[in-house]
Amino acid sequence: MKKAFWNLCKVSPVVLAAAFFAANSAVAAEVNEQVTNVAQLSEAQDYNNMSQVTSVSQFSDVQPTDWAFQALQSLVERYGCIAGYPNSTYRGNRALTRYEFAAGLNSCLDRVNELIATATADLVTKQDLTTLQRLQEEFSAELATLRGRVDGLEARTAELEANQFSTTTKLVGEGIFAVSDVFGNSRALPGGSTAARTDLNSNTTFSDRVRLNLYSSFTGTDQLQIRLNAGNIVNNAGVSGTNMTRLGFDVSDATNSVAIDKINYAFNFANALRVKVDASGGELYENVNTFNPDFASSGRGALSRYGRFSPIYRQGQNGAGLTVTFNPGGPLSLTGAYLAQSTNNGNIVNGFGANNPGLNNGLFNGDNTIFGQLSFQPSKAFNIGLTYARSYFAGNGANNLFQSTGSAFANNPFVAPGTTTRTESNNYGVEATFQFSPKLAISGWGGYTTADARSGGNAGADADIWYWAGALALKDFGGEGNVLGVIFGQPPKVTGGSIKNVAGNTNLDDSTSYHLEGLYKFKVSDNIQITPGLLVIFNPEHNDANDTEYVGTLRTTFTF
Template sequence: MTKQFWNLVKVSPIVIVATFLAANSAFAAEINEEVTTVNQLSQAEDSNNIDQVTSVSQFSDVQPTDWAFQALQSLVERYGCIAGYPNSTYRGNRALTRYEFAAGLNACLDRVNELIATATADLVTKQDLATLQRLQEEFSAELATLRGRVDGLEARTAELEANQFSTTTKLVGEAIFAVSDVFGNQRADTDANPDNNPDLDSNATFSDRVRLNLYSSFSGKDQLQIRLNANNTISNAGVSGTNMTRLGFDGNNGNSVVIDKANYAFNFSDAVRVKVDATNGELYENVNTFNPDFASSGRGALSRYGRFSPIYRQGQGGAGLTVTLNPKGPISLTGAYLARTANDPTDNNGLFNGDNAIFGQLSFQPTKAFNIGLTYARTYQSDGAANNFFQGTGSIFANNPFGAGTRSLANNYGVEASFQFSPKLVISGWGGYTTADAKTGINAGADADIWYWAGSLALKDFGGEGNVLGVIFGQPPRVSGGSIKNAAANVDLDDDTSYHLEGLYKFRVSDNLQITPGLLVIFNPEHNNNNDTEYVGTLRTTFSF
């Protein structure tokens, strides 16, 4: 509607109230769109939220020279029923439909009735009432239709509420479909003779991983998580000869549906957050890993090493307790204890006698743009067959430097940081050092020094809103020193340096669909210059619902 229209019918200021309310009413703005869920209705109301104003000067986009300025000013003073958007704008040039105008007119009538009921009818002139009467007659058909649609919407909302899955539980799902292949001339090995390396014979694969999470809350500040998982993504290590080519979402249970995670988190006021893992506890899901754009297995890096520092894989797979002090503050402190075989009552297992990790992290987050963490983990490996310091991340020697039948103790130190230079540029990185000691077995008394580091670059909204172009470069865990490194049997292991280079592009098709092509390059696999460079090409499609 234009200025000329208002001049023609000589509408009083109260009519502009109806127009304004119609143009800004959350309900009217959404009534012409089909709403099928309670959440959609709630989101519609939130997205169009309007606030009462007491002065026309509160509108940043209304100037004294505007043709409607006097009318708006009069409405504020006489009727006190004019509203604006939360960002202090009026949006007076926004177009409106007849349904929107009818809804605004109805709201205006309610305001007039309120004024009359509170003995302030002198504020409403006869001219205003006559105009409103004519408008009500003019829009009687639209008002009747609007009431009918409201009644229908209320009935549909009541039906949805009566048949919803649960009042306390949300179902969140994720499905990954991936096409991948490993390329290179020869398989990697650990010796110094390149002539005995078998050919790298790999076929392209198509695999999946499906997860269904049930999140339940009983107080609004707690969360019970039960996760169902099925996957058939086989590790690339079998064809490449090295764990350095592993994907970040690999795992194979033959697509059998299993409950692979159960935990409960709750607050002691806002100062303490507690999480109890009953099975498959993972530190990287309980604490900040300082790699926000690549930490997720479904929507982050394609590779295993590119997701976050290996220090967060300590104690992975068992039960435990994680406590965070001041979780929302600029400085927070986290302590955790995980036991990998907490459910096994046999010798050298159980909650305290089996493999376990004691973890601590100090996080400093002065701003949303800059985060840094100092991390420590003490890891005890009780069973030589399960002796695996980084859960298959890095070289074979770095994961198991002392051999089978060895109990070992490791102290892990790490520093991690993330810096957002601008809304579209984020740089993250980590570095870590592990010193391990063999307590039993043929290498009892030996020690190993292990180093690793990496950095990542994320360019957000690259090529479109929600897209991310990412580059990750680093060195996977490598035994750089210690008496075990100089032992005669290990003299050639981890003598050189492997480098991890990963490029990926996260293409956001919609809020529920992401396609991620990428290439992983491993230079000198297994920290051995005698091994050829290996490549892993992957196309991952992630559905979330």
């Protein structure tokens, strides 16, 4: 059969035209049917954008010395039966199947009919038509099969269009179920505390968090996001005595009440300028690159709060405002943002944000953050960022420099817990990611914050706060899609300044806490991930008088 096929190909260059069209038409149908990733989408677009050529010289990958050059030249100039890819290539070495050949033959027959209809039938010889008729008869079964597949696709497409949720909106969901427990001898106390120690009494918990995102697009390049959130994963600080044991996916309202906690709209102001407007629930770590791609997600990343990314991205959390990213296409990109964050202890559901003038929580006269980040990516393997944030707390709620990430003293250095004072902070950070190979990547961050008290008993005082961390990711460890991760660092710690305690002495964190986290992300399927892990906090609250605390967690994440 194969020998007979090639004998037919020698009869006329029209047969070669059919082969070319086959390599395009049938594969295009297959790619358009099963586009599942960016590479396939690009290939499908290439096939759909093929354009007619008038000279064989238009093909950059065809040379006069090629064995098929004369045949291609004849097909282009005599029959007008050749199309090229958008990048001016022909791709003549690409293999084709019998289905592809059948599809191409059908396309070339249509072209012959056009020539006959326009009174140019003399360009096609009787021998050519005889050959085409024989080929059409031989491949009649394949042509019928292909026609059936196309009809089936059209029917499925019509059914999907008739029953789709929306022509502009896509629903994306995530459900987390977690089993967790905190272990240790006694609850952590802040440095210098004189309170009596109590036992760390904890129970194993089974809890959940569910999020439904509605993504709408009206132009193809814009996106409106509305998110519904519910959960009952509590903050571990109530048991352990420190926010250093917090999970990265706990919730502010742990009653499983459903609330709209995020509304934003993003669009391209220009080709290189992306604008995002947050009306509610705006978070810098969702608007910019955090340089920790394997662990940044709350549902599929690190298990702990501190292990997800640098605390500098907690500035302006749950706010309203504007984020603008300028990316001209080179290795450099620049992001600027302004967020007026919510108060009421960061409670997303009941927070006031920038919408309550009666409580001085406006867009500009309440708690707010001005943010800027310069990203440099000279290659796909290396990415580094320089970040700055200036935050202001108006004193309308409990001050929280890092949104409860790190020690209580580092988050509120100037006043006793539960009291407030106007505070300004300047935050500086550097973050980087380096991928040694497709299966080994490291990332890390370091940050420095200087905070100044503008009112209260410590008015005029300042505090210096440092933090750092590094993460290692071994990809495809034990199976494709799995990740073995280790994260180690020091949560925010007050290392200097002029803060005075009640005795009039300088108040600093006495010792150093260390964060150690090990986790294994096991990919069950594209929609299910199971992540067991252990978090260890040495010297909680930067107090070496505290016992080491442990948090064991098994998280299962469903996406749909």
